Structure formats: structure tokens, C-alpha cells
Amino acid sequence: xxxxxxxxxxxxxxxxxxxxxxxxxxxxxxxxxxxxxxxxxxxxxxxxxxxxxxxxxxxxxxxxxxxxxxxxxxxxxxxxxxxxxxxxxxxxxxxxxxxxxxxxxxxxxxxxxxxxxxxxxxxxxxxxxxxxxxxxxxxxxxxxxxxxxxxxxxxxxxxxxxxxxxxxxxxxxxxxxxxxxxxxxxxxxxxxxxxxxxxxxxxxxxxxxxxxxxxxxxxxxxxxxxxxxxxxxxxxxxxxxxxxxxxxxxxxxxxxxxxxxxxxxxxxxxxxxxxxxxxxxxxxxxxxxxxxxxxxxxxxxxxxxxxxxxxxxxxxxxxxxxxxxxxxxxxxxxxxxxxxxxxxxxxxxxxxxxxxxxxxxxxxxxxxxxxxxxx
Amino acid sequence: xxxxxxxxxxxxxxxxxxxxxxxxxxxxxxxxxxxxxxxxxxxxxxxxxxxxxxxxxxxxxxxxxxxxxxxxxxxxxxxxxxxxxxxxxxxxxxxxxxxxxxxxxxxxxxxxxxxxxxxxxxxxxxxxxxxxxxxxxxxxxxxxxxxxxxxxxxxxxxxxxxxxxxxxxxxxxxxxxxxxxxxxxxxxxxxxxxxxxxxxxxxxxxxxxxxxxxxxxxxxxxxxxxxxxxxxxxxxxxxxxxxxxxxxxxxxxxxxxxxxxxxxxxxxxxxxxxxxxxxxxxxxxxxxxxxxxxxxxxxxxxxxxxxxxxxxxxxxxxxxxxxxxxxxxxxxxxxxxxxxxxxxxxxxxxxxxxxxxxxxxxxxxxxxxxxxxxx
Numbered sequence: 001x002x003x004x005x006x007x008x009x010x011x012x013x014x015x016x017x018x019x020x021x022x023x024x025x026x027x028x029x030x031x032x033x034x035x036x037x038x039x040x041x042x043x044x045x046x047x048x049x050x051x052x053x054x055x056x057x058x059x060x061x062x063x064x065x066x067x068x069x070x071x072x073x074x075x076x077x078x079x080x081x082x083x084x085x086x087x088x089x090x091x092x093x094x095x096x097x098x099x100x101x102x103x104x105x106x107x108x109x110x111x112x113x114x115x116x117x118x119x120x121x122x123x124x125x126x127x128x129x130x131x132x133x134x135x136x137x138x139x140x141x142x143x144x145x146x147x148x149x150x151x152x153x154x155x156x157x158x159x160x161x162x163x164x165x166x167x168x169x170x171x172x173x174x175x176x177x178x179x180x181x182x183x184x185x186x187x188x189x190x191x192x193x194x195x196x197x198x199x200x201x202x203x204x205x206x207x208x209x210x211x212x213x214x215x216x217x218x219x220x221x222x223x224x225x226x227x228x229x230x231x232x233x234x235x236x237x238x239x240x241x242x243x244x245x246x247x248x249x250x251x252x253x254x255x256x257x258x259x260x261x262x263x264x265x266x267x268x269x270x271x272x273x274x275x276x277x278x279x280x281x282x283x284x285x286x287x288x289x290x291x292x293x294x295x296x297x298x299x300x301x302x303x304x305x306x307x308x309x310x311x312x313x314x315x316x317x318x319x320x321x322x323x324x325x326x327x328x329x330x331x332x333x334x335x336x337x338x339x340x341x342x343x344x345x346x347x348x349x350x351x352x353x354x355x356x357x358x359x360x361x362x363x364x365x366x367x368x369x370x371x372x373x374x375x
Numbered sequence: 376x377x378x379x380x381x382x383x384x385x386x387x388x389x390x391x392x393x394x395x396x397x398x399x400x401x402x403x404x405x406x407x408x409x410x411x412x413x414x415x416x417x418x419x420x421x422x423x424x425x426x427x428x429x430x431x432x433x434x435x436x437x438x439x440x441x442x443x444x445x446x447x448x449x450x451x452x453x454x455x456x457x458x459x460x461x462x463x464x465x466x467x468x469x470x471x472x473x474x475x476x477x478x479x480x481x482x483x484x485x486x487x488x489x490x491x492x493x494x495x496x497x498x499x500x501x502x503x504x505x506x507x508x509x510x511x512x513x514x515x516x517x518x519x520x521x522x523x524x525x526x527x528x529x530x531x532x533x534x535x536x537x538x539x540x541x542x543x544x545x546x547x548x549x550x551x552x553x554x555x556x557x558x559x560x561x562x563x564x565x566x567x568x569x570x571x572x573x574x575x576x577x578x579x580x581x582x583x584x585x586x587x588x589x590x591x592x593x594x595x596x597x598x599x600x601x602x603x604x605x606x607x608x609x610x611x612x613x614x615x616x617x618x619x620x621x622x623x624x625x626x627x628x629x630x631x632x633x634x635x636x637x638x639x640x641x642x643x644x645x646x647x648x649x650x651x652x653x654x655x656x657x658x659x660x661x662x663x664x665x666x667x668x669x670x671x672x673x674x675x676x677x678x679x680x681x682x683x684x685x686x687x688x689x690x691x692x693x694x695x696x697x698x699x700x701x702x703x704x705x706x707x708x709x710x711x712x713x714x715x716x717x718x719x720x721x722x723x724x725x726x727x728x729x730x731x732x733x734x735x736x737x738x739x740x741x742x743x744x745x746x747x748x749x750x
Contacts, residue, residue: 006404007382008415009683011701012502012625013407029381032388032407035502035625040383103514108507127387127410129504132483133511139478139652140515250387250410277514308384326386 013037016063017153017215025223025233033064033127040235046306047332050239053200057161057226058234059219062199062206063153068111068123068130072145075119078138081276082108084259086269090115095180095195098123099259099268100130101278105285106255107262108133110247112197114182114208122208124154126249137277153215154206157222161229162204168225170194179203188214199236201244201374238306239329242338245296245371251326252294252340258282260290261342263371292323295343296373299356299366303330304337312357313343322347325356333374336366343368388412391438392528392590400598400608408439408502415610421681422707425614428575432536432601433609434594437574437581438528443486443498443505447520450494453513456651457483459634461644465490470555470570473498474643475505476653480633480660483508485624487572489557489583497583499529501624512652527568528590529581532597536604537579543600545569554578563589574611576619576749613681614704617713620671620746626701627669627715633657635665636717638746667698670718671748674731674741678705679712687732688718697722700731708749711741718743 007013007030014036022039029041039061042049052058070078079087083098090096092115100108100123109130114122123130135147157166167174170185174194177183182195193208209218223231247253253262260270260282270282297313307328315322328339339356347354350370355363382388382405389411397414404416414436417424427433445453454462458473465471467490475483475498484505489497498505510522532541542549545560549569552558557570568583584593598606622628628637635645635657645657672688682703690697703714714731722729725745730738 005382005384006416007380008404008406009380010406010623010626011683011685012623015684029383031383031385041381102510129507132504132508135477136508136511136513137515140512140517142515248385248387251385308386309390310386 007032016061017209017212018061018063018155018219021216021219022061022233027233034066034125034129036064036066038062038064038235039233042233042235046238046329049234050237051332052230052232053159053234053237053240054202055160056230056232057157057159057165057204058232059222059226060156060158060233060235062156062236065124065154067150067152067208068125068134068147069121069150070123070134070145070147071120073119074143074145075121078134078143078145079113079121080274081137081141082134084268084270084272084276084278084282086272087113092117093181093183095182095197099262099264100133101259101276101282102255103277103281105258105278105281107249107253107257107259108255110249114193114195122150122152128249151210151212153209153212155209155218156198156204156206158198158200158202158204158234160202161226161231165222165226165229165231166194166205169221174205187211187218190214199241199246201240201246201372238327239331242296242327242329242340243331243333243372243374245340245373247294247340248327252342257342258285258290260285261292262294289345291345292342293348294340294371295348296369296371297325297339297341297354297356297366298334298336298369298373299339299364301330301336304328304358307339310341311339313341314355314357314363315347316353316355318355318363322354337364338373340371382407391436392584392587393436393438393530393594396591396594397436397608402608409441409500409504411439411441413437413439413610414608417608417610421613421704424609425612426707427605427607428534428609428612428615429577430535431605431607432532432534432540432579433607434597434601435531435533435608435610437531437611440499440529442525442527442583443500443509443522444496444525445498445509445520445522446495448494449518449520450496453509453518453520454488454496455649456512456516457509459643459645459647459651459653459657461647462488462490467492468556468558470557470572474634474637474639475508476634476651476657477630478652478656480653480656481630482624482628482632482634482637483630485622489568489570497525497527503624525585526587527583527585528587529583530593531573531579531581533573533575533577533579533609535577536601536606540597540601540604540606541569541580544596549580562586562593565589574616574621576615576621576747613702614706617671617702617704617715618706618708618747618749620715620748622669622715623702627717632717633660633665635660636667637669664720666720667717668723669715669746670723671744671746672700672714672716672729672731672741673709673711673744673748674714674739676705676711679703679733682714685716686714688716689730689732689738690722691728691730693730693738697729712739713748715746
């Protein structure tokens with residue numbers, strides 16, 4: 001066992017209402033997201049967890065998906081300013097994936113927006129302090145909003161059996177929630193927001209627990225209800241995520257990348273009327289095109305370890321760098337290594353041949369692939 | 376060995392130019408600060424590292440202290456807006472500890488400000504995305520500044536032999552740098568900023584390496600030059616830090632705390648003319664006083680493990696909670712357990728008796744102490 005990478009705990013790396021439960025259930029590794037622990041592995045291998053996730057249900061402590069609550073007269077105005085996606089038509093009860101951009105069009109974060117009411121929103125954020133960005137903007141623009149991190153902690157139930165498990169606890173109304181919608185359900189007399197969202201290909205639900213003292217109870221209730229469905233603790237799975245083309249902020253893209261480079265132009269409203277931050281740069285990129293785009297890759301075995309530092313991607317001459325893979329793993333589905341990463345202009349077409357550099361001595365032949373790798 | 380807390384690596388948790396060097400030299404544990412690896416332990420115990428740091432020199436990879444570079448016509452104006460400390464008299468070549476506050480007076484971060492020239496500054500930040508805060512404010516207030524994270528990576532050399540070691544490499548001019556000053560020195564033909572600063576009681580230097588490709592070379596050069604001074608790799612040491620009363624953002628204080636609660640009123644200019652963010656709240660706190668303040672504590676043995684989750688502090692009745700300890704360790708100097716934390720009004724006087732709750736069964740008698748515990 002590698003003893004080079006123990007994580008030193010401190011108050012600064014926050015525990016969630018579910019951390020003691022994941023410890024009890026045999027967590028073996030963590031990551032840190034938004035100054036908060038994210039359990040990343042349990043007793044099983046990534047492969048076993050992947051196969052389990054495709055068939056059953058898993059419970060994930062994703063409390064690290066911190067919420068930025070924006071409330072008040074100018075809430076909509078502030079959020080419209082922060083994203084190239086139009087949200088003016090969004091109804092309460094709906095969720096929307098909205099990349100946030102800076103004045104260079106660079107991605108600040110790619111949260112899920114949750115519309116509670118016309119003047120009340122959550123941003124469920126990836127790994128950067130959107131709280132500070134939003135508050136800085138609000139102060140500078142003198143907007144009438146209250147922005148804070150509420151004491152709300154998402155817990156995900158994912159996989160094909162997730163709906164059935166939650167229906168046992170919260171009733172059949174769970175079945176009627178559509179994808180990217182949410183509703184409220186009773187937990188021990190308290191109303192809890194449950195959204196049909198999640199960071200897996202098959203999907204599931206995220207419970208936005210607003211009573212952290214119920215964390216252990218909620219965790220045990222779900223495990224108990226899911227016992228007959230073979231539920232178990234898990235975490236966002238790298239194989240599943242790469243197959244589904246689900247991007248990870250800080251891995252596939254950073255503030256150096258624009259939403260166009262991340263294939264988000266399809267669902268954005270870059271030309272929207274609001275003069276949002278980054279609009280000029282993004283309009284120019286639409287006109288002149290981008291130099292790189294996120295693509296998938298499938299490349300030869302044998303099985304390689306999960307990518308933890310980017311692998312360079314070369315042209316067929318094995319000399320010209322055409323991009324890099326920033327996340328990857330071995331896929332049991334493709335029986336090949338798979339990855340995600342930025343690939344340069346001219347080289348990003350589906351089935352383009354490339355070589356992935358594993359070491360100075362070793363190149364693996366592969367193909368560029370459109371995303372998602374599996375629909 | 377505890378296998379519950381392996382840290383899972385990914386590109387999102389950035390490596391520094393020194394990470395491969397610390398791996399080569401036997402790092403055993405990391406923390407994560409500013410989305411970047413911070414080595415926290417090597418082959419030795421915290422006690423051994425502490426004793427070594429008091430006598431010799433250590434080299435620390437503190438690349439996680441990311442820089443926020445603010446440059447341009449309104450640079451000074453923006454920074455004045457962000458802090459209750461007056462910086463108008465600060466000269467180029469100087470460093471200054473400046474807490475940043477939000478509109479509630481809460482601490483956003485507590486960076487070291489580095490004044491390069493009248494319109495060019497670095498903020499060397501603790502663990503929060505000050506980059507986003509500063510950029511949000513600059514956009515909102517339409518300030519003419521360029522704000523970015525430069526490719527600059529601090530490497531610390533700390534301890535009583537640090538000056539001597541660096542003089543061997545950079546020449547005797549090192550001896551003339553005063554505390555909280557910096558100057559430029561040649562490294563392989565490139566000019567590097569070296570400041571007399573650092574996160575230890577005895578102090579030392581921080582080299583702001585602006586050529587990351589020289590990381591390995593710089594690391595090895597320092598180790599080689601320091602061999603006769605018994606230099607070794609280390610990291611910010613919890614015993615030394617608590618004895619010195621050095622606060623850690625995210626541990627002792629968060630955005631919920633004001634600079635007054637952190638004893639910073641002594642050196643701040645809360646009444647300064649500039650209408651900085653948080654001024655109203657802080658002026659009110661000066662008038663009406665605060666309800667809690669950071670204090671030290673010394674409490675009975677036997678030796679306890681390093682504090683990783685806060686310990687409650689009780690009044691002598693063992694019933695009334697009067698505060699909590701957020702960092703702590705066993706001090707060889709005091710031959711007692713020591714800690715830092717927020718203590719409530721009426722209970723924070725020097726030598727006030729308290730009890731620290733270790734578990735439901737165990738309370739340890741102790742005394743509140745003014746900071747620093749050791750000058």
C-alpha cells in the first residue's frame with residue numbers, strides 16, 4: 001500500500017453530516033472539494049463499484065457540493081449576469097446546469113441552478129468559491145441580494161434502483177419527479193428538497209438535507225430501505241463518469257477554458273440579450289471558432305491505472321502533441337482504456353487516430369471519440 | 376496504520392513544482408490548500424520535526440500559498456477596499472499581513488500583501504479563492520486592474536539556520552533582509568523574489584519561484600547547501616504554530632469571524648478613512664465589543680493526538696460551554712497539551728481555569744492563556 005498519500009484532517013477540511021456514517025461503513029479514501037471531504041473509495045475496487053452502480057443503487061456523500069444561496073429582489077439579475085445560459089423562462093421546481101464565466105469567457109464553475117422561487121435560488125457548485133465571486137459582484141454592482149452558504153448538504157442516491165429505494169421512504173410521489181426537477185418531501189417532520197439529478201450516467205436523486213443533525217438517520221434509513229435492492233455506499237465513479245462524458249471542474253476544464261471548448265455551446269444562449277460577464281469573448285469565439293475542444297478517447301489495453309496527472313495525446317507521428325487526457329480509467333464496457341481531455345483543432349474528429357503517451361517508452365494507439373462514449 | 380484517509384489524487388488537486396521532490400524525499404501525508412497539495416508529514420513524528428525546526432533549518436513546499444496578482448491603475452484602491460489595514464504608506468519591497476473582510480466584517484482570507492511597486496501587488500493567500508473575490512469586486516466597481524494567479528510558487532526555508540543556508544546560495548545580501556521585507560536574487564540567471572517571512576515561530580524565508588521548471592533544481596540546491604546545517608524537508612508544524620499563536624484560516628477563524636475576534640485590532644486601522652468593505656460592522660464591534668476572542672489553552676497530560684475536529688471548552692462546572700479548541704497538539708516545551716480556539720466573553724482572561732472535553736467521559740483541566748504561548 002502506498003503510504004505517500006495520507007490525508008491529514010483538520011477543521012479547515014470540513015466534515016459533512018454523513019462523514020461519520022461513511023467512516024462507519026468502511027471508507028478508504030477521500031478527495032477534498034470546496035474545503036470539504038468527498039469520500040472516493042470504499043472496500044471495493046473502482047471496477048466493482050462501477051458494475052454495482054449499473055445494476056443497483058448507491059448512496060453517496062456529496063455534501064461537498066456546497067450551496068450558494070442567492071435571495072432577494074436582484075437575485076435573477078445577478079445570476080443572469082453570471083452565466084451565458086438564459087434562465088428567464090425557468091420555473092420554480094426546476095434545475096438547470098449553468099456554467100459561470102469570467103470576463104475572459106473562462107469557466108468560474110459549472111453549478112446546477114435550483115430555482116426555489118422567483119427571487120430565491122441555490123447554486124450547487126463544483127470546486128471553487130462561487131460564494132466569493134457572487135458576493136464580490138453583488139457588492140460591486142450594488143445589487144439587492146442576500147448571498148450565503150446555507151447549512152444544506154446534498155446526499156445522492158444513484159443507480160437504476162434509486163427511485164424504488166426512495167419511494168419506500170418518501171412515497172410514490174418520488175416516481176413522478178422528472179429529470180432536472182425537484183419537489184419537497186417530509187423527513188421526520190421536516191420538509192426536504194429532493195431533486196432528480198446526479199453525477200452518474202443512469203442518474204438518480206439528490207436530497208438537499210437542510211437539517212444536518214438528521215444526517216446519520218437519513219443515511220441509515222436509506223441503507224435500510226435499500227437493503228433488498230442491494231444498495232451500498234459509493235461515490236462518483238470515474239469509469240461511469242468518463243463513459244457518460246460528465247465533466248469535472250478542475251480536471252477537464254479550468255478558468256483557462258471557455259464553455260465552447262467544453263462543448264456547451266449546444267445548450268447555451270451565448271447571444272442572449274443580457275450583457276453577462278464574458279459575452280464579448282464568447283461571441284467572438286462563436287464567430288472565429290475555438291482551438292481545442294473536450295473529446296473522449298478510447299485507447300489500447302492492457303488496463304492502466306486511473307489518470308491522476310494528465311497524459312499527453314500525440315498525433316500519429318508520436319511527435320506532435322495534440323492534446324491531453326485529464327481523467328481516465330479502464331472501461332469494462334469497452335474492454336479498453338478510456339479518457340476525457342482537451343484536443344486541438346484539426347484532430348478532434350470522431351475516430352481520428354492518436355497515441356496516448358504513458359511514459360517516455362510507451363505510447364498506446366487510440367481513437368478520438370465524440371461524447372458521450374455511452375449514451 | 377489508518378487506511379480510512381487515503382487522499383485520491385487528480386488534476387483538480389494541483390501538484391506544485393516541488394511535489395515530485397517531496398515524494399522523492401519520503402512525504403507520508405498531505406493536506407489540500409487552494410486546490411493544491413500541501414505536504415504535511417515526512418518520515419518523522421510531529422515531535423521530532425518540531426524539535427528539529429527549533430535547532431536547524433527545514434525546507435517546506437508551500438506552493439499552495441497561491442498568489443493573487445493585482446496590477447494596474449486602481450490596484451491600491453482595490454486592496455484598500457478589501458482590508459481594514461491601511462496600506463497607503465507601504466513601500467515597495469515590503470510585506471504586510473492584511474486580513475480581508477466581507478460586508479459583515481467576516482474574514483474572507485488573511486493573506487500576506489507583497490508590494491512590488493505602487494501599482495503592482497501580490498496577495499499570498501490562505502485557503503479561499505481570493506482570486507474570485509477580488510475579480511468580482513473589480514468587475515462590479517469597474518476598476519482598472521488586471522487580476523490573475525501568476526505562475527509563482529512559494530518555497531519556504533525556515534528555522535534558525537535558514538539565513539545561513541540561503542546566504543550560501545544567494546550571497547551575503549540575504550543577511551540584510553529585514554523581517555517582512557523582500558528583495559530579488561539570481562537563480563540560474565533568473566531574478567527571484569525572496570521574502571523574510573514564514574509560518575513558523577523562529578521564521579525564515581519564502582522564495583517566490585516564478586520559474587516552476589526550476590523547482591527540482593532549487594529544492595536540491597537548498598538541500599545540498601543546507602546539508603552541513605542538518606537541513607531536512609518539513610512542513611508547517613502544528614506544535615510550533617500553536618506555541619507561536621499563528622492562526623490558520625479555516626481552522627481558528629472562518630468567514631463567521633471578524634478580525635477583532637482574532638485579536639487583530641492591535642495592528643489594524645479599523646477607523647481608516649477609506650470606506651472599506653465591512654467598516655460599519657467593525658466600527659460597531661469596536662464600540663460594543665466582541666463576544667468571543669481567540670485564545671490559547673494549556674491543559675493536562677497525558678499526551679493527546681493532534682486536534683483534527685474541534686474540542687469543546689467548558690467552564691469549571693463542566694456544564695457550560697465557553698468555547699472550543701480548533702487546533703492543538705502536545706507541546707514538549709510545556710510538557711502539556713496546548714491549543715488555540717475561540718473563547719467566550721468573560722472567560723478569556725489569562726490563567727482562567729477551564730476544562731477541555733476529550734470525550735463524554737474525559738475532561739482535562741487547563742488554563743486559558745494570552746497569545747503567543749511562546750514569544
